[in-house]
Amino acid sequence: MVLQKRLLAIFAYLIVILTSLAGCDEGSGSKCADASYQPTVITVKWTLNGIWDNGTWTSSFDTCLDYTAIYAHVLITGPEEFLYETTVSCNSMETNIIDDSCDKFPQGSYSASVTLLNSNNIAMTESATTIGLVSVSQNNPAIEVDIPLESFDGYETMTGTYRFNPTFDGSNCAQADPPVDSLDIGFYKDGVFLEELSSVGQCSDEFDISEVPVGDLTLEMIAMDATPTAVFCGTYNIKVGAGVTNPVFDHDVTAFGCSVNK
Structure with missing residues (x-):
C-alpha cells in the first residue's frame, strides 16, 4: 500500500513537470508549441x-x-x-x-x-x-x-599590399599614344612624400607594391616615353588595407604633361 502511494505521488509529480514544460504561460494555461509560428x-x-x-x-x-x-x-x-x-x-x-x-x-x-x-x-x-x-x-x-x-591595436604601424593596373588614356603601356616606357610611382600620406616607396622602372600592366602604410593615401604616377619625357600623369586618392589580400584597382592616367613635386 505504501509503495502504491509513493508510485502515485511520483506519477503526479511527473504530470506536473510535463504540464509546465508544455506551456509557456502558467497563468493562462496556454500551450506555447505552435507549428505555424514564423520564427524571427x-x-x-x-x-x-x-x-x-x-x-x-x-x-x-x-x-x-x-x-x-x-x-x-x-x-x-x-x-x-x-x-x-x-x-x-x-x-x-x-x-x-x-x-x-x-x-x-x-x-x-x-x-x-x-x-x-x-x-x-x-x-x-x-x-x-x-x-x-x-x-x-x-x-x-x-x-x-x-x-x-x-x-585595431597597433594599426598605426600596419602595412598592406597595394595592387593596381594602370592604363594611359584607356590603353596599356605598349599601345598608349605615345607608348609609355617607364613609370614613376610615388605615395603620399598626410601630404608627406614616402620616399622609401618611390620607384621608377619599366612600365607594366599590373603592379603589386608591398609594405605600404594602411589607410588613406595619395598615389602619383608620372608616365614617360623612351626619350624620356613625361607624357601622362595623374594623382589618385587611394585606400590601402592591411595585409596582402587587398583588391585590385584600375587607374587610368589621362592627363598630359606633369609637374614633379617630390
Missing part, C-alpha cells in the same frame, strides 16, 4: 575596414587573415534586459539567433557589438567596437557592424 531571425554581420555604399556596408576591404583574427565575440542586447553573446569563427563574417513560439524575442530595438580575438581569445580590437540598431518587428532583421581600421 536576428543576424549580425561584420565587415573589416568596410566599404560603405548607399547606406550599407557592402563588403570588407580587409579579411580576418589580414589581421590574424581567429574569432569574433558577438554581444547582442535588446529590450527587457535581453542579452545574448557567442564566440564564432571570424571568417564566418556573420552569426544569427532564432526564437520560437515558446521563447519569443521581445519587441523593440536591438544592438550588437563585435570584438575580434586572436588565437588565444585575446581581444585585438576595442570592446563594443561598433553598434548597429534594428527593430525585431522587422522581417528577419540584420545588424551590420563595421570594425574600422582604427579600432
Whole structure:
C-alpha cells in the first residue's frame, strides 16, 4: 500500500513537470508549441575596414587573415534586459539567433557589438567596437557592424599590399599614344612624400607594391616615353588595407604633361 502511494505521488509529480514544460504561460494555461509560428531571425554581420555604399556596408576591404583574427565575440542586447553573446569563427563574417513560439524575442530595438580575438581569445580590437540598431518587428532583421581600421591595436604601424593596373588614356603601356616606357610611382600620406616607396622602372600592366602604410593615401604616377619625357600623369586618392589580400584597382592616367613635386 505504501509503495502504491509513493508510485502515485511520483506519477503526479511527473504530470506536473510535463504540464509546465508544455506551456509557456502558467497563468493562462496556454500551450506555447505552435507549428505555424514564423520564427524571427536576428543576424549580425561584420565587415573589416568596410566599404560603405548607399547606406550599407557592402563588403570588407580587409579579411580576418589580414589581421590574424581567429574569432569574433558577438554581444547582442535588446529590450527587457535581453542579452545574448557567442564566440564564432571570424571568417564566418556573420552569426544569427532564432526564437520560437515558446521563447519569443521581445519587441523593440536591438544592438550588437563585435570584438575580434586572436588565437588565444585575446581581444585585438576595442570592446563594443561598433553598434548597429534594428527593430525585431522587422522581417528577419540584420545588424551590420563595421570594425574600422582604427579600432585595431597597433594599426598605426600596419602595412598592406597595394595592387593596381594602370592604363594611359584607356590603353596599356605598349599601345598608349605615345607608348609609355617607364613609370614613376610615388605615395603620399598626410601630404608627406614616402620616399622609401618611390620607384621608377619599366612600365607594366599590373603592379603589386608591398609594405605600404594602411589607410588613406595619395598615389602619383608620372608616365614617360623612351626619350624620356613625361607624357601622362595623374594623382589618385587611394585606400590601402592591411595585409596582402587587398583588391585590385584600375587607374587610368589621362592627363598630359606633369609637374614633379617630390
